Amino acid sequence: MIEPVDTSAASAATPAAARKPDAASKGFEQMLVQQLAQAMLKTAGDTGNQYASLLPTALADAVEENGGLGLDLNLDGVGK
Numbered sequence: 001m002i003e004p005v006d007t008s009a010a011s012a013a014t015p016a017a018a019r020k021p022d023a024a025s026k027g028f029e030q031m032l033v034q035q036l037a038q039a040m041l042k043t044a045g046d047t048g049n050q051y052a053s054l055l056p057t058a059l060a061d062a063v064e065e066n067g068g069l070g071l072d073l074n075l076d077g078v079g080k
Contacts, residue, residue: 022072025068025071026072029063029064029068029069029072030060032069033059033063034059038056
């Protein structure tokens with residue numbers, strides 16, 4: 001059996017600036033969540049509501065404000 005790789009030493013050696021999510025990963029996550037929400041709205045049926053068009057952006061903003069989806073692999077705690 002192959003033993004799992006211990007990433008704690010590599011994570012400790014990585015500068016804190018490199019572990020922070022960059023603008024590209026944040027932008028990608030926001031775009032992904034917006035597109036998923038738009039696809040969900042299409043299947044919901046009643047999209048005549050004037051507030052329905054605000055849902056994708058509001059959902060993407062809320063996900064970003066609460067830490068994102070975790071797609072940035074350089075964040076602390078990944079692999080632990």
